[in-house]
Amino acid sequence: MSKSGRFSWFYFSSPQSFYPLAGTLQPWFAALAVILCAVGLYISFFVAPTDAQQGESYRIIFIHVPAAWMSMFLYLVMGFWSGVGLVFNTRLSSMVATALAPTGALFTFIALWTGALWGKPTWGTWWVWDARLTSELILLFLYIGFMALQAAIDDQRRADKAGAVLALVGVINVPIIYFSVKWWSTLHQGASVSMTGAPTMAKTMLLGMLIMALGFWMYSIAATLARVRCVILERERHTDWVAAEIGAQT
Amino acid sequence: MNWGSWQNFLAMGGYGLYVWGSYAVTLIVLVAEIVALITRRRGVIEHLAKYYAARRRNHETEA
Numbered sequence: 214m215s216k217s218g219r220f221s222w223f224y225f226s227s228p229q230s231f232y233p234l235a236g237t238l239q240p241w242f243a244a245l246a247v248i249l250c251a252v253g254l255y256i257s258f259f260v261a262p263t264d265a266q267q268g269e270s271y272r273i274i275f276i277h278v279p280a281a282w283m284s285m286f287l288y289l290v291m292g293f294w295s296g297v298g299l300v301f302n303t304r305l306s307s308m309v310a311t312a313l314a315p316t317g318a319l320f321t322f323i324a325l326w327t328g329a330l331w332g333k334p335t336w337g338t339w340w341v342w343d344a345r346l347t348s349e350l351i352l353l354f355l356y357i358g359f360m361a362l363q364a365a366i367d368d369q370r371r372a373d374k375a376g377a378v379l380a381l382v383g384v385i386n387v388p389i390i391y392f393s394v395k396w397w398s399t400l401h402q403g404a405s406v407s408m409t410g411a412p413t414m415a416k417t418m419l420l421g422m423l424i425m426a427l428g429f430w431m432y433s434i435a436a437t438l439a440r441v442r443c444v445i446l447e448r449e450r451h452t453d454w455v456a457a458e459i460g461a462q463t
Numbered sequence: 464m465n466w467g468s469w470q471n472f473l474a475m476g477g478y479g480l481y482v483w484g485s486y487a488v489t490l491i492v493l494v495a496e497i498v499a500l501i502t503r504r505r506g507v508i509e510h511l512a513k514y515y516a517a518r519r520r521n522h523e524t525e526a
Contacts, residue, residue, distance in 0.1 A: 263476065269482060270476075276489050316496065322492065323488070326489075327488075330482075334481050436496060436497070443503050463508060
């Protein structure tokens with residue numbers, strides 16, 4: 214809401230007005246995440262049938278695929294806000310990009326970890342240096358590189374700019390990960406969900422996976438909002454409103 | 464999906480180590496992030512409270 218009383222997106226582009234909005238929305242996204250993950254886990258373990266080929270080991274899919282999706286999606290979102298921050302010099306965009314990185318890295322780690330634990334019984338190996346796995350590992354390094362680069366530069370604006378350039382260059386890796394199973398021969402199976410082809414999974418398996426993905430998505434929003442609030446307080450500490458906010462909190 | 468018994472559920476058709484190893488680590492990582500976020504918020508508030516107190520003291524000694 215702007216001063217004229219009309220709703221305006223620009224109003225929320227200021228850290229001062231976004232901070233309370235993030236605080237109000239955060240518990241709702243957290244609650245949605247808990248509910249969706251609870252329903253998703255129930256379907257994953259008590260509704261979805263045993264897989265004809267892989268037995269029960271396939272149940273790793275319910276966290277592996279949603280985590281892998283989030284790892285790529287969060288990188289795109291991070292790249293988008295980095296780009297907006299770079300072009301329009303909006304502080305909040307850069308803060309959001311900074312806040313997204315740890316959660317993105319975390320889901321990348323989960324995708325790699327669950328992939329290794331799924332690969333062992335299915336392929337007979339924890340790890341292979343093939344296109345899908347290697348490009349996903351590079352994604353983890355990109356997230357870590359982004360965080361390390363930002364942390365290494367004292368001047369906040371320079372840190373934001375350097376991080377944004379790295380994030381944007383790294384975006385090229387996301388389509389490489391996604392299409393790697395098509396472009397190169399790999400141990401990794403093809404896309405679990407296809408927009409064009411006939412469904413290859415049992416409906417309940419697909420449903421469980423999609424609900425878990427929604428749950429992880431809501432979790433990511435909740436975690437990012439919580440983190441961006443910390444980042445806002447740290448970076449805007451010279452302002453009167455943060456001083457007032459800290460005064461109210463202590 | 465009817466597992467029949469807890470043993471069957473935990474065994475996961477012989478893949479218990481892999482399935483539960485995946486879910487356990489995911490849970491640990493997510494809980495760790497939540498704890499880290501709560502700790503960070505407390506830390507930021509504590510740190511900034513000290514920062515403002517120090518700034519106020521400096522102003523008083525100057526005046």
